[in-house]
Amino acid sequence: MTAPLRPRAALATHDVFNMPPHMGDRDLWAEDTALQEGVRREGAAWAEARIAAFGRLIGRAGMAEKAEQANRHGPELKPFDRYGMRIDRVEYHPAYHDLMALAVENEVASFAWNHAGPGAHVGHMALTYLISQVECGVMCSMAMTYAAVPALRASPAIAEAWVPRVLSGRYDGRDMPVEDKPGGTVGMFMTEKQGGSDVRSNSTVARPADSGTDGSWRLTGHKYFCSAPMSDAFLTLARTDAGISCFLLPRWTPDGERNAISIQHLKDKLGNRSNASVEIELEGAWALMVGEDGRGIRTIIDMVQGNRLYCAVSSAALMRQAVVQALHHTRHRSAFQRRLADQPLMRNVLADLALEAEAALALGLRTARAVDEAEDGPEARALARIGTAIAKYWVCKRAPGHAFEALECHGGPGYIEDGPMARLYREAPLNSIWEGSGNVLCLDVLRAMAREEEAVPALLAEIDAARGGHPALDRAAEALRDDLSRPEEFEPGARALTERMALALQASLLVRHAPQAVADAFCASRLGDRWTGAYGTLPPGADTEAILARALPGA
Ligand SMILES: Cc1cc2nc3c(=O)[nH]c(=O)nc-3n(C[C@H](O)[C@H](O)[C@H](O)COP(=O)(O)OP(=O)(O)OC[C@H]3O[C@@H](n4cnc5c(N)ncnc54)[C@H](O)[C@@H]3O)c2cc1C
Known part of the structure; x- marks a missing residue:
């Protein structure tokens, strides 16, 4: 670790004081007690050394600088080469490639x-959570590549060729056929102009290729949101005579030509600016079918599920970073002759932010364990299914307000692009929108309840594991159980229902696994009568000192 930078503080007209020092290198694992406990508790203690080393690596000041550069100098579209031929290339800042390679x-x-x-x-x-605290643009590609694996495995020949590439641990950002690279990444083309949530409205057409014996198809149509467009292949939905089907669309055809994927437009996004998102047209593009003809949504749904878990954990990471930044600032800044972090009302805000972040992480890691256990039986599988939808909805929904509140703890400097808060704030809404926006996720919770007999019992059993731990949780669990047992029209109230499930789950996890100060304050606020969702509203008696000492060691 190198010492934090010490800029010149004695200026010509004044000395600079009462400003926080640079954070310098940080150890994102060592300073995060909740993460350490969560990783051990949920079954990944064996990976602790790996995760800890990555936390040290990604916490270095140089990584934050690379993230800053990759976002400030965003991707550029080069549709044509100098001779007027199509190359459809997106070029990134070298810092983006460095972070991709590191990931x-x-x-x-x-x-x-x-x-x-x-x-x-x-x-x-846990790895996702650590790197997402520093840079989310590259994580779009990482999440899709991770989540693509179950879909790729739906066709053995495709799996044989592609799974080793995406698991190789080697990055090569050059614009060339994947056959000549040591590894590859995978993206996803589903959304079209007329329908994103409603992918059944996809109009892109797939036709079997007229010539050749390779079993390939030709795809014609458009896609409206295509992130990480320099990925080596894309899982793509298109319509055949049998219905919506899933295809693997490589960026280069097997005979070494650029595939007929024309990039029409590079989107100018609110956040996630290091990552490119484009609009494309497919002009008879070469593709192979993945999974069964007409069952494309079934094939790609596992990828969507993996991405949804990523979104929840990534939003937990944004919250964690927001808490760290807010604590660092308020611990080094005074107003009215007292450190901000010591002012009672500020302590309430900071502790409330810390509770939210810890609860988000606990829910994300518990859901990840349910995914690990999904093969063990229907209960675990159902918990993974409904838990992913609940976590994606609630954690992502809470992140933008959380980022804003942490930004406000910085006062004016929080609003300036010099620090990470403005970028974090612009990033925060995205996880709630892509991979199923809020309403769609709540409707998915209802679908899981209707289709998976074990979903509600598994959810209630998980909540009940903390029975007797806090009276507010016992009351919330009982009320939830009552409501879920009544056959009624849930749809208009799906958000309220999902929120109650999420809060009860988070409370149950904190009651069982977090220190009493954290669990009590969470239950008394989130499950109390007066909670509005605004931060800084913990009821009297909350042990803010214990909560903040746990959130980030230090003064
Ligand atoms: C930066 C960015 C990158 C993206 N990258 C990709 C990508 O790489 N690949 C890809 O395929 N897609 C990508 N997307 C698209 C994204 O997944 C969609 O935007 C998202 O799924 C929503 O679809 P939509 O935009 O068509 O909105 P719509 O489907 O029109 O939904 C609009 C609103 O209506 C709500 N809604 C929809 N149905 C219902 C209902 N039945 N009841 C109540 N409310 C409803 C939604 O929750 C949403 O709030 C990206 C999006 C963004 C912003």
Whole structure:
């Protein structure tokens, strides 16, 4: 670790004081007690050394600088070469490639599959959580590459060729056929102009190729949101005579030509700016079918599920980073002759933010364990299914308000692009939108309840594991059980129902596993009568000192 930078504080007209020092290198694992406990508790203790080393690596000041550069100098579209021929290339800043290489080499996209077994997804999500605190743009590619593996495995020949590439741990950002690279990444083309949530409205058409014996298809149509467009292949939905089907669309055809994927437009996004998202047209593009003809949504749904878990954990990471930044600032800044972090009302805000972040992480890691255990039986499988939807909805929904509140703890500097808060704030809404926006996730919770007999019992059993731990939780669990037992029209109230499930689950996890100060304050606020969702509203008696000492060691 190098010492934090010490800029010149004695200026010509004044000395600079009462400003926080640079944070310098940090150890994102060592300073995060809740993460350490969660990883051990949920079955990934065996991976601790790997995760800890990655936490040290990604916490270095140089990594934050690379993230800053990759976002400030965003991707550029080069549709044509100098001779007027189409190349459809997106060029990134070198810092983006450096972070991609770092992520791939540290198995951020492949850990769960390379170390399959108990705790694999928990370990994977711990790596995701660590790097997402620093940079989310590269994580779009990492999440899709990770989540693509179950879909790729739906066709043995495709799996044989592609799974080793995505699990290789080698990154090569050059624009060339994957056959000539040591590894590859995978993206996803589903959304079209007329329908994103409603992918059954996809109009892209697939026709069997007229010539050749390779079983290939030709895809014609458009896609409206295509992130990480320099990925080596894309799982793509298109319509055949049998219905919506899933295809693997490589960026280069097997005979070494650029595939007929024309990039029309590079989107100018609110956040996630280091990552490119484009609009494309498919002009008879070469593709192979993945899974069964007409069952494309079934094939790609596992990828969607993996991405949804990623979104929840990534939003937990944004919260964690927001808490760290807010604590650092308020511990080094005074107003009215007193440190901000010592002012009672500020302590309430900070502790409330810390509770939210810890609860988000606990829910993310518990859901990851359910994914690890999904093969053990229908209960675990159902918990993974409904838990992913609940976590994606609630954690992602809470993240933007959380980022804003942490930003406000910084006062004016929080609003300035010099620090990470503005970027974090712009990033925060995205996880709630892509991979199923809020309403769609709540409707998915209802679908899981209707289709999976074990979903509600598994959820209630998980909540009940903390029975007797806090009276507010007991009351909330009982009320939830009552409501779920009544056959009624849930749809208009799906958000309220999902929120109650999420809060009860988070409370149950904290009551069983977190220190009493954390669990009590969470239950008394989130499950109390007066909670509005605004931060800084913990009821009297909350042990903010204990909560903040746990959130980030230090003064
Ligand atoms: C930066 C970015 C990158 C993206 N990258 C990709 C990518 O790489 N690949 C890809 O395929 N897609 C990508 N997407 C698209 C994303 O997944 C969709 O935008 C998202 O699924 C929503 O679809 P939509 O935009 O068509 O909104 P719509 O489907 O029109 O939904 C609009 C709103 O209506 C709500 N809604 C929809 N149905 C219902 C209902 N039945 N009841 C109540 N409310 C409903 C939704 O929750 C949403 O709030 C990306 C999006 C963004 C913002």
